[in-house]
Amino acid sequence: MNSKFTGSFFVIYIKLATNVMTHGLCCAIFRPIVNFDIVKMPRSTFAPTDSFLYRLAGASALLGVSSNTMRAYADNAGVHIKRAADFKPGAPQVRVFDPSQIFQIAAWRRAQGYTKFPAHRPTVITVDVIKGGTGKTTTSVELAVNLQLSGIRTLLVDLDIQANATQMLGYEPDLTMEEAESYDLLPEAIVENTFASILLPYILSKSGARQGATNPPAELIIKKPFGEAGPHLIPSDPYLSDAETALAKASGQRELYIRRILEGNYGFNASDYDAIIFDCPPSVSFLSSAAIAAADIVIAPIRMDLFSIKGLSRLMGEINTLESEYRLKPELIILPTHYAPQFSRISRMQQTLTAYRDLMAPCVISASEQFPKSLDQYLPLTLQVPTSQASKEYKVFAEFIQNRIIARTGNKK
Numbered sequence: 001m002n003s004k005f006t007g008s009f010f011v012i013y014i015k016l017a018t019n020v021m022t023h024g025l026c027c028a029i030f031r032p033i034v035n036f037d038i039v040k041m042p043r044s045t046f047a048p049t050d051s052f053l054y055r056l057a058g059a060s061a062l063l064g065v066s067s068n069t070m071r072a073y074a075d076n077a078g079v080h081i082k083r084a085a086d087f088k089p090g091a092p093q094v095r096v097f098d099p100s101q102i103f104q105i106a107a108w109r110r111a112q113g114y115t116k117f118p119a120h121r122p123t124v125i126t127v128d129v130i131k132g133g134t135g136k137t138t139t140s141v142e143l144a145v146n147l148q149l150s151g152i153r154t155l156l157v158d159l160d161i162q163a164n165a166t167q168m169l170g171y172e173p174d175l176t177m178e179e180a181e182s183y184d185l186l187p188e189a190i191v192e193n194t195f196a197s198i199l200l201p202y203i204l205s206k207s208g209a210r211q212g213a214t215n216p217p218a219e220l221i222i223k224k225p226f227g228e229a230g231p232h233l234i235p236s237d238p239y240l241s242d243a244e245t246a247l248a249k250a251s252g253q254r255e256l257y258i259r260r261i262l263e264g265n266y267g268f269n270a271s272d273y274d275a276i277i278f279d280c281p282p283s284v285s286f287l288s289s290a291a292i293a294a295a296d297i298v299i300a301p302i303r304m305d306l307f308s309i310k311g312l313s314r315l316m317g318e319i320n321t322l323e324s325e326y327r328l329k330p331e332l333i334i335l336p337t338h339y340a341p342q343f344s345r346i347s348r349m350q351q352t353l354t355a356y357r358d359l360m361a362p363c364v365i366s367a368s369e370q371f372p373k374s375l376d377q378y379l380p381l382t383l384q385v386p387t388s389q390a391s392k393e394y395k396v397f398a399e400f401i402q403n404r405i406i407a408r409t410g411n412k413k
Contacts, residue, residue, distance in 0.1 A: 044188040045170030045225050047378030053096040054386070061386040062102050062149055063109070064395065071095075077108040099383055103230040106149050115151030116402070118409035122155075122273045124262060125401070126295035126330070131311030132282035135301040135337035137164040138371055138381075139394075140279035143299075145380050146398030148231040152274045152405065155222070157195055158236035159291060160281040161244075166191065166235040170225045170378045173237035191235045193221040195287075196243035198234075198267030202257060203246050218268035232273075240287075247286040254286065256326065259294040275405060284314075293322050295330040296408060297401070301365075303338045304349040312356075331404070332359050335397065339364040363396045 043050065054062070060070040074081050079101050084091040097105075109115055127140045137160070144156040158165040163173040173191045180189055193216050201215040215221075223233040247254055258278075262270040270276060278291040292298055292315075300315055302308045312334065323329040334356055353360065368390040374381040382391045 042184050042186045044186045045378070046167075046172045046175065046183065046185065046189055047170035047225075049099055049170060049226065049379065052379070052383065053098055054102065055097075056095055058386055059095075059097040059102055059105075062382070063106060064150075073105050073109065077105045079104045079108070100227040100230060103148060103226050106151060107229040110151035116406050116411050117151050117153075118274050118405050119411060120409040122262070122270055122276050123297065123405045123408060124276050124278070124295045125297045125299060126278045126280060126288075126291045127299045127301065128278075128280035128288050128292060128315060129300040129302065129308065129311045130282065130284055130314045131303070131308050134282075134303040134308050134311070135335075135365060135371075136282065137168065137279055139299060139301045139335060139337070139365070139397075140277050141165050141168045141380050142382055142391075142394040143398055143401060144231040144275075144277050145382050146395050147275055147402060148229075150398060150402050152402055153272065154231045154275045154277065155234065155270075155273045156231055156277045156279065157234045157291075158279050159195060159240070159285075159287045160236055160279060161238050161240045162281070163191075163236040163238075163240075164375070165279040166233065166237070167378055168375060168380055169223070169231075169233050169235075171223060171233075171235055172378075173235065188223070191223075191237050193234075194236050194240045194243075195234050196240050197221050198261060199243045199257065200246055202261055202266055203250050206250070206252065206257070215267045222268060234268075244285055244287050247290065253326075255289050255293045255322065258287075258290040262294055289318065289322075292318060292330065293326065293328055297404060298330045298332050299335055299401075300332065301335045301337045302353070304336060304340075306349075306352075309349070309352060333361050333401075333404075334359045335361045336364040338367040340367040361397060362400060363393060365393050365397070366390060 041050070056067050056070055060067050063070065063073070065073070074095060074097075081095050081097060081101060083093050084096050085093050087096075106115075110117055125143070127136050127143075129136065140156060144154045147154045156165060156169070166173055171189065171191050175183075175185070175190060177187065177190055180187070197215050198221065221234055223235055224230060225233060247257065250257070261267060262276065265271060278295070280288040280291055298315070298319065300312055302312055316332065319329065319332060334353070336353070366389060368388075370381055370385065370388055370390055374384055377384060381388065382394060385391055
């Protein structure tokens with residue numbers, strides 16, 4: 001194990017009395033402080049989110065405040081915070097926070113007016129570039145988590161049939177109800193609806209069909225992996241390809257369908273959110289084009305290599321086409337990822353990117369082996385190791401995006 005992380009003292013890992021270890025869900029990128037044996041309880045996500053507890057320093061890092069401020073929040077937020085001794089008699093009487101409690105405190109902080117949040121309709125953010133392996137899904141998920149922690153009510157929509165964003169937030173799309181029971185999972189852990197459950201009825205309604213143009217209730221579509229106060233998710237699964245096929249066959253201004261769905265609160269109430277993030281697939285698709293047309297901000301994560309630059313050029317061409325046809329021009333933000341200044345090719349790519357300097361984010365995301373490891377845990381890296389360098393970089397980027405949202409819509413603080 002990398003010695004850089006073995007000394008981490010910010011997260012307590014609770015060893016569940018289950019077969020979780022067998023299935024590779026035990027956190028492997030930091031050394032747990034205390035192992036508590038607790039009673040096995042059914043879970044609402046595939047990830048053992050209730051097995052992660054943070055001491056005061058870790059909780060403070062997630063909310064970006066001092067330990068003293070975090071103590072004050074815990075005392076006044078009305079959230080019942082347990083002590084380590086509640087899990088194991090004789091353990092220290094220190095506060096331990098689980099992820100859902102962190103998000104509850106973040107929501108309370110917003111309600112008290114301690115954070116900035118937008119005054120108007122949701123800002124739509126589409127994360128896209130026509131190239132795989134650039135960090136699109138990681139950026140989408142880490143941004144959703146960090147925006148929610150900062151008081152921005154966030155919905156993440158997974159538009160990729162690979163469903164990696166869905167997995168990173170604790171859901172296994174291929175899991176059946178029968179399989180779920182063997183993993184001690186509740187029915188909420190099953191992915192039964194995706195964005196296709198909203199888009200397909202909408203397409204039918206636009207075609208004039210009188211039957212089949214209904215969608216499930218929003219509560220059956222939207223997942224809440226960390227409770228009501230955490231980021232919400234519209235998951236994906238392989239059947240999302242049905243929506244791509246239907247959109248390809250649709251007539252009229254199909255590029256504007258997602259925009260119209262959000263404007264009309266079709267299928268769910270978009271106005272419940274301050275930010276809606278679309279995680280797009282790495283290839284050209286009608287869903288991606290419609291998500292770009294719906295966007296106020298397009299984030300292009302660019303791996304520092306030539307092929308990513310080509311993907312960026314194609315994305316910019318698509319944005320220009322939307323502008324010429326529909327007079328829509330979202331703000332484009334380029335985020336360099338997999339940044340490793342010790343390699344000479346990175347320096348060469350920096351020179352290439354100077355042509356886009358006005359579009360560049362004021363930060364980079366460093367290359368890190370922690371990202372693929374975090375995927376194995378079905379939990380975002382920010383929540384696994386909140387004090388890691390990679391987590392800190394995404395927090396800085398989220399603060400930048402939060403300021404862009406506020407600049408666009410005004411501040412309701």
